[in-house]
Amino acid sequence: MFSTPRAVGIIENQNLHALPPTTYLIVTNPLFLNVANELADFHRQRENMSVTVVTTQQVFNEFSSGAQDVSAIRDFSKMFYDRATSASELPKYLLLFGDASYDNKYRVAANSNFVTSYQSAGSINQTQTYISDDFFALLDDSRVNGIITEIVDMSVGRIPSLPTVAEANQHLNKIKNYVNGGSSSNEQLEKYCKLCW
Numbered sequence: 001m002f003s004t005p006r007a008v009g010i011i012e013n014q015n016l017h018a019l020p021p022t023t024y025l026i027v028t029n030p031l032f033l034n035v036a037n038e039l040a041d042f043h044r045q046r047e048n049m050s051v052t053v054v055t056t057q058q059v060f061n062e063f064s065s066g067a068q069d070v071s072a073i074r075d076f077s078k079m080f081y082d083r084a085t086s087a088s089e090l091p092k093y094l095l096l097f098g099d100a101s102y103d104n105k106y107r108v109a110a111n112s113n114f115v116t117s118y119q120s121a122g123s124i125n126q127t128q129t130y131i132s133d134d135f136f137a138l139l140d141d142s143r144v145n146g147i148i149t150e151i152v153d154m155s156v157g158r159i160p161s162l163p164t165v166a167e168a169n170q171h172l173n174k175i176k177n178y179v180n181g182g183s184s185s186n187e188q189l190e191k192y193c194k195l196c197w
Contacts, residue, residue, distance in 0.1 A: 008066075016062045021089040022052040022080060027073055028097035029114035030055045032161060035168040036097045042176060056098075056115055068104065070118045074136045081139040081153060092154050094136055097168070099160040102131065112163060133158055 024043060028036035033055055040051040054076070056068075063072035073096075080091040098114025118135035137152035161168040 011061060011066070014058055014062060016054060016058060016076065017079065019052055019080075020050075021084060022050045022091060024049050024051040024093040024095070025077060025080065025091055026051065026053045026095045026097055027059060027076070027115060028053060028055055030057060031114065031163070032097050032165065032168045035165060035172050039095075039097075039172055039175065042172075042179075046179060068116055070116050070135065073116070074118075074138070077136055077154070078139045090154070094154055094156045096133060096136070096156070096158040097161070098158075099163075100131065100133075100158070112160075114161070114163070115158070 024040075026036050026040055033053070036053050040053045043049045043051050056073070057066075059072050059076045060066055060068055063069075063075045077091060077094055084090045096115040099112040100115060100117035101108075101111050101113035102119065103111050104113060104116055104119075117131045117133060120130045120132070133156050134152050137154045137156040138150055139153040140150045159168070159171045161171055
C-alpha cells in the first residue's frame, strides 16, 4: 500500500539557482531573517562585500524537496563553488544563523535546532561521535573510499542564537562593535571569522 500525499502549505516561487556569484553566504532560520538581513547590509556597506541571505526552508525546498537535510545546505554552498569561473567568484564565507541540536527529529522538548548540523556517522558510539559545521565547507569532489579527504574550502561559522530575536540582535550588535573597533579591511574580517564564528 502506498502513502497518500497531503498538502502541507503554500510554497512561494523561488530560484536560488539563479543567484549571482557571491562572497558571503548567510543561511538563517526564518525567525532571524530580519536580523540576518541587517547583518548582510552592514557587511555590504562596511566591507563592500557581495552577500546573499537565504532561509533554511528556501534551501530545503530547492535542494532537498522540502525535507530538512544537512546535505542541502552543503549543496547550496557547493553550487556557488562549482559555478565560479575565477578565484574572485568563489564563495569565501558561510554563516549559519541559528543554533543546532543533536536532536534533528524534534523529539526533545524546547529543542534549539534552528539551522541543522552535520553529525558523524559514528553517532551510536559516544566516544567517536561529533558534530561539525566543517561539512558545509567541504566543497571539492575529492574522496577516497567514499570519505571526503580535504580541508575546508571557505570559512564557516555559526551564530548560535537562542529562540529569541532579542538574542539574535545582541549577537548582531557585538559583531558591529567588533568590526567598527578595527580596520575595515578583509584582513579584519578574516580575523573576526576565526575568533568569533
